Structure formats: C-alpha cells, structure tokens
Amino acid sequence: MADTRTRADSALAGRSAVVTGGSRGLGLLMARRLADLGCDVTVAARDAAELDAAAAHLDAGAPRHARVRTQVCDVTDRDAVRALMREAAGAHGGIDVVLANAGIIQVAPIDAIGADEFRSALETMFMGAVHTALESLPYLRRSPGGGRLALIGSVGGLVTPPHLVPYACAKSAVAALAEGLRAEERQVSVTAVHPGLMRTGSHLAAEFGGDRAAEFGWFSALAGTPLLSMDAERAAHRIVRAVEARRTRLVLTPAAKAAGLAHGVAPALTVRMTALAARALPSGGTDGAPGPGLAEGRDVDPAPANPVLRRLRAWGSALNDRAADAFNERRPRHQ
Numbered sequence: 001m002a003d004t005r006t007r008a009d010s011a012l013a014g015r016s017a018v019v020t021g022g023s024r025g026l027g028l029l030m031a032r033r034l035a036d037l038g039c040d041v042t043v044a045a046r047d048a049a050e051l052d053a054a055a056a057h058l059d060a061g062a063p064r065h066a067r068v069r070t071q072v073c074d075v076t077d078r079d080a081v082r083a084l085m086r087e088a089a090g091a092h093g094g095i096d097v098v099l100a101n102a103g104i105i106q107v108a109p110i111d112a113i114g115a116d117e118f119r120s121a122l123e124t125m126f127m128g129a130v131h132t133a134l135e136s137l138p139y140l141r142r143s144p145g146g147g148r149l150a151l152i153g154s155v156g157g158l159v160t161p162p163h164l165v166p167y168a169c170a171k172s173a174v175a176a177l178a179e180g181l182r183a184e185e186r187q188v189s190v191t192a193v194h195p196g197l198m199r200t201g202s203h204l205a206a207e208f209g210g211d212r213a214a215e216f217g218w219f220s221a222l223a224g225t226p227l228l229s230m231d232a233e234r235a236a237h238r239i240v241r242a243v244e245a246r247r248t249r250l251v252l253t254p255a256a257k258a259a260g261l262a263h264g265v266a267p268a269l270t271v272r273m274t275a276l277a278a279r280a281l282p283s284g285g286t287d288g289a290p291g292p293g294l295a296e297g298r299d300v301d302p303a304p305a306n307p308v309l310r311r312l313r314a315w316g317s318a319l320n321d322r323a324a325d326a327f328n329e330r331r332p333r334h335q
Contacts, residue, residue: 012244013038015143016092018085020075020132021102023050025200026152029236030099032058035066037240039097042088044073067092075102075128081135095139097243100132101152105202106166106294107219108209109283117209117294118166125170129177140188150191150243151178155256158194159263159270162278163215182248189246193239196256197222197229207294214282216300228255 017034021027023045031043035058043058045051051070058068069091073084089095103125106117129151140147156164157171178192203220223229230253242250251257263270 010037010244012097012240014040015096016040016042016088016094017097017099018042018044018088018095018136019099019101020044020073020081020084020128021152022099023047023054023070024205025202026195026198026232026236026239027099027101028054028057029200029232030101030240031068033236033240034097034099035068037244038066040067040092041069042084042091043068043070044075044084045070045102046072046074048072075100075131076123078131078135081128081131085135085139089139094143095136095147096143097148097150098132098136098140099150099152099239099243100129102128102132103152103170104167105164105206106209107163107206107215108294109163109281110165111283112210113166113294118169121166121170122173125167126173126177129174133177133181137185137188143188146187146189148189148191148243148246149181149185150193150239151181152239153178153192153194155194155196155251155253155259158251158256158260160274162274163281189243191243191247192249193242194249194251194256194260195230195235195239196251196253196259197225198232198235198252199224199229200232204296204298206297208297208300209294211282212295212300216297218281220297229253 012034015038017031017039019027019031019034019041022031022041022043027043027045031041031054034041041058043051043054045054051072055068055070069088071084071087073080075081085095104121106113106121108117133149133151136147136149140149151174153174154167154171155161156168157173157175160168160172175192175194178190182190182192200223203216203223206219208215208219235252238252239250251260259270262273
C-alpha cells in the first residue's frame with residue numbers, strides 16, 4: 001500500500017535532510033518524498049547537469065513549505081563530503097536526516113573486469129557511505145531527539161548475484177557498516193536498507209562489460225519485470241517511512257527477502273543455485289564495441305543480436321524505459 005501521509009502527519013516535517021546520489025533514480029524519488037513531507041532537502045551528486053535537471057524536477061512538484069537546494073559533491077572525496085554537510089547545515093539550520101545513496105552498477109563476468117572495477121565500486125559505495133556517515137554524525141547528534149541516518153545497500157549485500165560481483169562486495173561492506181554504526185551509535189538511529197530490483201531506469205547509467213549488448217539485455221529486462229522488480233516511487237516511500245520510524249533494517253521486494261532468507265538458512269545451497277544461474281548468463285566475450293573496459297547502458301546497442309535476448313528485453317524493460325524518462329536517467333552525464 002502506498003504511503004499517503006502528508007506533512008501534517010509526519011515527524012519529518014520541518015526537518016533538514018541530505019540525500020547523496022540524489023540527482024536521479026531512487027535518490028531523486030527519496031528527495032522528492034522528503035520534500036513532500038515538509039523537509040528542507042539538500043540533493044548532492046557528482047554531475048552538475050544532472051543536478052540542474054533534478055532541481056527543476058523537484059521545484060516543479062515541491063510544496064511551498066519545503067526548500068530544495070543542490071550541491072555538487074563526489075562522495076569518494078571526504079573533504080567534499082565535509083563541505084557538503086557544513087553548507088547544508090548552514091543553509092537549513094542543521095541536519096536531521098541523511099540518506100547515503102550514491103552508487104554505481106557494473107554488470108559483467110569476472111573475466112571482463114579487473115581490480116580497477118572492484119576499487120571503483122568500493123570507493124563509491126563503501127567509502128562514500130563511510131565519508132557520508134562520519135561527516136554527518138556530528139550534525140545528526142545535535143538534531144532534537146536524535147538524527148536519522150540511512151545507508152542504502154542492496155540485496156547484493158545479502159547474496160552475491162553473478163555478473164555483479166564488485167557491486168555485491170561493496171554493498172556487503174555497506175551492510176556491515178550500517179550494522180556496526182547501529183550497534184555503537186546512541187544518539188542517532190541508523191537504518192540499513194536492502195532493496196531488490198527496482199524500476200528506476202538505472203539500466204541506462206549502469207556499466208556493462210564482456211558481451212555488452214547481451215549483459216544489457218538481461219539486466220534491463222529483469223530490472224523492469226513487475227514480478228521481480230518494484231515500483232521505484234513505492235520503494236522511495238517505504239524507505240523514507242522506515243527512516244522516519246527509526247527501523248533498524250528494511251529489505252524490499254519479495255525476491256530480495258527470499259534470497260536473503262535462503263542465504264541465511266542454506267548458504268551452500270544458495271551459492272550452488274547462483275552458480276546455476278551464472279551458466280545461463282552471457283560469457284565473457286566482447287560484442288565488438290570499440291575500446292576496452294565497460295560502457296554505460298545508454299551507449300550500448302539496445303537490440304542484442306540474439307533473438308531470444310532481443311525479445312526478452314523488449315518484453316521486460318518497457319516499464320524501466322519509462323522510468324528512465326520520469327526519473328532523470330536519460331540525461332547524458334559529464335556534459
């Protein structure tokens with residue numbers, strides 16, 4: 001059921017919030033939901049053009065009582081995160097809520113990636129969460145009643161999907177960080193969020209290696225299939241509600257809950273099942289795209305040569321393609 005509460009019903013009304021990775025997709029939707037509930041919101045991301053588009057999106061729908069500002073910030077740079085928190089606190093009279101959402105998605109078999117991909121995933125998602133947490137906690141501890149911090153992990157932090165190994169390693173570290181902070185922190189509530197597949201349009205910003213067209217085909221199709229993925233706006237509402245209620249942990253989508261439970265109860269069997277799934281995925285060969293390394297989904301041919309994959313993508317990704325238009329995923333980055 002959708003969260004239909006308004007500003008008058010929310011404990012977050014009048015609070016100040018910071019959302020990293022907030023220029024598109026889930027981050028943008030969480031920022032919008034916070035503004036709907038009466039928060040003053042600072043949206044941070046690396047790309048200035050994406051932030052401009054996000055600001056226009058938020059300004060168009062934000063209630064009059066909410067103030068929205070944006071700030072360019074690379075969460076891998078701790079000094080930049082420190083400046084983000086200092087300026088957000090100065091602009092809005094403190095910080096009460098922080099959602100650490102910045103991330104990247106790399107989809108490729110192990111044979112098509114190297115140590116640099118692991119390093120990039122860990123720097124962005126894990127160290128980005130570390131920097132965000134450490135720099136925001138002094139402000140959150142001064143929030144009346146104690147602030148709220150959420151670290152956005154993934155089902156990939158509960159069980160490792162094939163062809164998403166760097167992503168899963170980084171998200172596993174985020175999960176450990178959230179649990180450790182929750183255990184030690186007395187003044188600030190810490191919520192670990194583990195979403196499954198969501199229809200955010202993130203397949204266009206994800207990076208693909210190996211047989212890029214084939215990898216893009218299966219990932220975009222599964223991420224847009226209603227039975228496996230979740231409506232992104234509903235996910236954003238549930239995450240904000242969990243943070244407001246100071247929940248310890250939130251796992252989204254039945255598939256993600258089932259995967260996490262299976263790994264906890266029968267880890268060896270779960271690994272064998274993921275190994276079987278890996279055999280159905282593309283091999284590590286290339287698709288003839290120029291140059292080595294990974295390519296963003298927006299630069300990959302959306303019509304794979306394999307007719308089965310072509311039909312799968314056409315059937316499964318229609319909703320995700322529409323989400324890309326709605327949630328600022330279409331805009332080219334690094335303009």
